[in-house]
Amino acid sequence: MRRWELPASDEWFVGRVAELAAIGACVDAVSGGAGRVVWVEGDPGSGKTALVNHVVAGLPAAFVVRRSAADESAADQPFAVLQQFGIEGGESPQAAGLDLVGLLSEAGGGGPVAVVVEDLHWADRESRQALLAVVRRVGEERVLLLVTSRPGAAPDGWERLFSDPSGRSRVVLGSLGRDDVDEMARVVGLALPARAVERLHEHSGGLALYVRTLLTELSFSQLAAPGGDLPVPRSLASTILARLAGLPPDARQLAAALSVVGGVLPLPVAGRIARVDHPAGALEALLETGFVTWRPGEASTPAGFTHPLYRAALYADLAPTRRRELHRAAAESLDAAAALRHRVAAADGIDDDLARDLDESAAERAGRGARSVAATYLLWASSVGSDPQLNERRVLRAARLLLEDGQTARAAELRERVEGCGERPLRSLVLGQLAWEEAASTPAESWFIAASESAGGPEPDGEVAAAALGHLGTLYYTQGRGREAVDAATRLLALGNLPGELERNGWIALAAGTAADHGAAAALDRLASRLPQPAESVRAADADLLIVRGTLGFYAGRTTAAIADLRAAIRLARHGAAAAQLPRAHMQLAQLLLYSGEWDEALVHARTALSLVSGERRVWIDAQVHAALARLFGGRGEWQRSDEHLTAAAAAAAEAGTIEAVVTTRVAQAAVARARNDPGQVVKVLAPLVANTRLIPMATSLAWWPGLIEAMIDGGELARAAEQIELLDTAARQRGLNMQARIEGARAHLEAARGRPQLAGSSYDRAIALLTADDPLLDRAGLHHRFGQLLAARGGSRRQAIDQLRVARDLFAGAGAEPFLSQVEADLASHGITAGRRGSRSPLELTDRERDVAVLVAKGMTSREVAAELYVSQKAVDYHLGHIFAKLGITSRRELRGRVFN
Numbered sequence: 001m002r003r004w005e006l007p008a009s010d011e012w013f014v015g016r017v018a019e020l021a022a023i024g025a026c027v028d029a030v031s032g033g034a035g036r037v038v039w040v041e042g043d044p045g046s047g048k049t050a051l052v053n054h055v056v057a058g059l060p061a062a063f064v065v066r067r068s069a070a071d072e073s074a075a076d077q078p079f080a081v082l083q084q085f086g087i088e089g090g091e092s093p094q095a096a097g098l099d100l101v102g103l104l105s106e107a108g109g110g111g112p113v114a115v116v117v118e119d120l121h122w123a124d125r126e127s128r129q130a131l132l133a134v135v136r137r138v139g140e141e142r143v144l145l146l147v148t149s150r151p152g153a154a155p156d157g158w159e160r161l162f163s164d165p166s167g168r169s170r171v172v173l174g175s176l177g178r179d180d181v182d183e184m185a186r187v188v189g190l191a192l193p194a195r196a197v198e199r200l201h202e203h204s205g206g207l208a209l210y211v212r213t214l215l216t217e218l219s220f221s222q223l224a225a226p227g228g229d230l231p232v233p234r235s236l237a238s239t240i241l242a243r244l245a246g247l248p249p250d251a252r253q254l255a256a257a258l259s260v261v262g263g264v265l266p267l268p269v270a271g272r273i274a275r276v277d278h279p280a281g282a283l284e285a286l287l288e289t290g291f292v293t294w295r296p297g298e299a300s301t302p303a304g305f306t307h308p309l310y311r312a313a314l315y316a317d318l319a320p321t322r323r324r325e326l327h328r329a330a331a332e333s334l335d336a337a338a339a340l341r342h343r344v345a346a347a348d349g350i351d352d353d354l355a356r357d358l359d360e361s362a363a364e365r366a367g368r369g370a371r372s373v374a375a376t377y378l379l380w381a382s383s384v385g386s387d388p389q390l391n392e393r394r395v396l397r398a399a400r401l402l403l404e405d406g407q408t409a410r411a412a413e414l415r416e417r418v419e420g421c422g423e424r425p426l427r428s429l430v431l432g433q434l435a436w437e438e439a440a441s442t443p444a445e446s447w448f449i450a451a452s453e454s455a456g457g458p459e460p461d462g463e464v465a466a467a468a469l470g471h472l473g474t475l476y477y478t479q480g481r482g483r484e485a486v487d488a489a490t491r492l493l494a495l496g497n498l499p500g501e502l503e504r505n506g507w508i509a510l511a512a513g514t515a516a517d518h519g520a521a522a523a524l525d526r527l528a529s530r531l532p533q534p535a536e537s538v539r540a541a542d543a544d545l546l547i548v549r550g551t552l553g554f555y556a557g558r559t560t561a562a563i564a565d566l567r568a569a570i571r572l573a574r575h576g577a578a579a580a581q582l583p584r585a586h587m588q589l590a591q592l593l594l595y596s597g598e599w600d601e602a603l604v605h606a607r608t609a610l611s612l613v614s615g616e617r618r619v620w621i622d623a624q625v626h627a628a629l630a631r632l633f634g635g636r637g638e639w640q641r642s643d644e645h646l647t648a649a650a651a652a653a654a655e656a657g658t659i660e661a662v663v664t665t666r667v668a669q670a671a672v673a674r675a676r677n678d679p680g681q682v683v684k685v686l687a688p689l690v691a692n693t694r695l696i697p698m699a700t701s702l703a704w705w706p707g708l709i710e711a712m713i714d715g716g717e718l719a720r721a722a723e724q725i726e727l728l729d730t731a732a733r734q735r736g737l738n739m740q741a742r743i744e745g746a747r748a749h750l751e752a753a754r755g756r757p758q759l760a761g762s763s764y765d766r767a768i769a770l771l772t773a774d775d776p777l778l779d780r781a782g783l784h785h786r787f788g789q790l791l792a793a794r795g796g797s798r799r800q801a802i803d804q805l806r807v808a809r810d811l812f813a814g815a816g817a818e819p820f821l822s823q824v825e826a827d828l829a830s831h832g833i834t835a836g837r838r839g840s841r842s843p844l845e846l847t848d849r850e851r852d853v854a855v856l857v858a859k860g861m862t863s864r865e866v867a868a869e870l871y872v873s874q875k876a877v878d879y880h881l882g883h884i885f886a887k888l889g890i891t892s893r894r895e896l897r898g899r900v901f902n
Helices: 017-031 048-057 093-108 125-138 178-187 194-204 208-217 236-245 249-261 267-274 279-287 308-317 320-333 336-346 352-367 371-384 388-404 408-412 415-419 425-437 441-452 461-478 482-495 500-518 520-527 540-556 559-573 577-596 599-612 619-635 639-656 659-675 679-690 705-714 718-735 740-753 757-770 777-794 798-815 818-829 848-858 863-870 874-888 893-900
Strands: 036-042 064-069 113-118 143-149 168-173 292-294 303-305
Touching: 017 036, 017 048, 017 143, 017 168, 036 048, 036 125, 048 113, 048 143, 048 168, 064 093, 093 113, 093 125, 093 143, 093 577, 093 874, 125 143, 125 599, 178 194, 178 208, 194 208, 208 236, 236 249, 236 308, 249 267, 249 279, 249 303, 249 308, 249 320, 267 279, 267 320, 279 292, 303 308, 320 336, 336 352, 336 371, 352 371, 352 388, 371 388, 388 408, 388 415, 388 425, 408 425, 415 425, 425 441, 425 461, 441 461, 461 482, 461 500, 482 500, 500 520, 500 540, 520 540, 540 559, 540 577, 559 577, 577 599, 577 619, 599 619, 599 848, 599 863, 619 639, 619 659, 619 818, 639 659, 659 679, 659 705, 679 705, 705 718, 705 740, 705 777, 718 740, 740 757, 740 777, 757 777, 777 798, 777 818, 798 818, 848 863, 848 874, 848 893, 863 874, 874 893
Parallel strands: 036 143, 036 168, 064 113, 113 143
Antiparallel strands: 292 303
């Protein structure tokens, strides 16, 4: 495929050589198979659209182009931008974004695709979040994503996303230089004197749109006059209006209609709104100005302004009466949903019929999940309704919908109106939510309690009280107040007939509160009556509950069941409301697979979790995922990569400041020290965690504790180790954790260190008999290894010793735990037993993504299943698979299994 080249200069397009070169490098990368994102940022009129059009015009013929543009008038319409690509959206922006990735891949047919999204600052919230999901996956696809926005308008994590330049380029458009202005004049046949160019540059500020407008409006003699200011207003709007004023009446009326409606409008509809009998003729005159464009190849020849500034200038100039007339005409000509906005704009007083229609539409939109649109309708209704009390309820409902939709800033703008409403449960609920969003937990609790006191009351106060109880449950369990969380959740669930999301939140609060007071095992017992077994029988709507159960299973040490729960939850959540919980599900699954010994797959899920939160401030996930990666690489003796992830985990834990993040990082540091055979460092890192065992949370895993005891014994601190064994036994029993095999193994190790081999042998026998698949792999293998060492040291039990060592070797080898495996093989070699070393489980010549694909394909997954697991398209998987086969010199999936799992 040929490299991208600068296209021949279009009329009006000048300069931007450095910007084009940067984008060209991205185009070449996409042509070569690596996705790229380009964010073009500039002030209104700086030439963002012109630059993007110029780039698209020069793309190699193999590129498929897909375009969309955000419209200010549709900023409250969920998935409005994605709908232009054919994605209807759904319950989750994350799921919609992944759907768009697949659609784009299919559109390209394996070839490169260029995706243009203009005016991101006006995009609806759901589309922006969905596009973030696309950005995170673009690196895996042959996609060039070109996004334009205004400076300082980076929404929903985009600014943070672009702080990492990997695969992403930010192009900032400044003003045109003097030479650029000169060139723009020359491409339209105007050779201006140097002083005239200087004056034009100074007058326009180098704003590309302004320069173009002046060159169009003024004659050569005006532009080249020897002195004085240019004879036009300095305002671009005035220049635009002056140009439009010289058009025929029909053309001006058509332009006014287009400015009122916004966006692109079918020409017959625009003519009907403008009351123009021959809109085609009026359009011809408008097209000559360059302010308006049309699409003659499409049905109804839609037309619209070429730049939002043109539309804004004309709309702002319309007289109020004329503006209302046009809005009224638009309401009569457009569909019911679009007509509502124009009916509101045309209203000049109280209109209860309109208010009722808005109420009905708000209810319908809220029922479909379009909460922000519903909130807008309710606020409109409050401005035209005559009943003060009903208007107050509309404002309160609107604020609540915005809060539930995550639009905290918009909701906060309504605070004064909310506070001015009369005392009622809904007001208390909204004020509580606002306080909670501002991290003011004490007033939030007071407001929620006040709202919850209407529980069991008449609708809609009963529903409000239920929501307040749900918020109270969340507040309590996040603060570790388990008993109060359980009480709030119990009261909530006792109400019955709850909406699905609220009912699930009640169960989550009930489980989390139980875990806080009695441990994760007790919380799982609570959930048993709500969620069926096995995980595969759980319905998609309960995916979030399944993630909670899997997480509790991790803390309860029920590894096998928790893995099944999270695998099923991930499948269910990909395209549902629980998609926002996918990063936690993958993170938790990676930790569980680390314990089970499936380290190859654990790496896949850890990296997937990181990719899903790329650019977001979710440092608590970052800390735990980096900690898991550090343990995995440390367990395989890849010290440099392990240290890199330990550093990242520590930084994220320091920023997050949560107990979970800090403890997980310490456990990872100890695990790496254990792999390095440094018991002193293990004790140094973990000992502070048991300085006061009463401070260890009930809802936590104690899987790290046996490693501390082992290190104390290896370091000769036998009395201290004996004390810790008893403390661990007590703590495990309090939490209902089955740690008997590991506790008995610690006692065996202690007896061996005390020089009591017979007692140690009996304890090892008991410990190994108690082992289950839920016990961590390193602990299982370590027990067999130490027992084998003990038997070998006692003499007379060579066969038994070798058997135990072989079991340990096979367990370590299955995970690729090279440092531990080397120790066992050294012990076997002392008995004259050697075994051929296994090949690398993750061939070093493969990239991380290629390794992930190789691991999943080697497990027997199809390309479609691998694509779903990694949130990429099937074509991206096949593309990686081709590289894997070429690098490894193989031709089949069967050969790949032999290379990955040999």
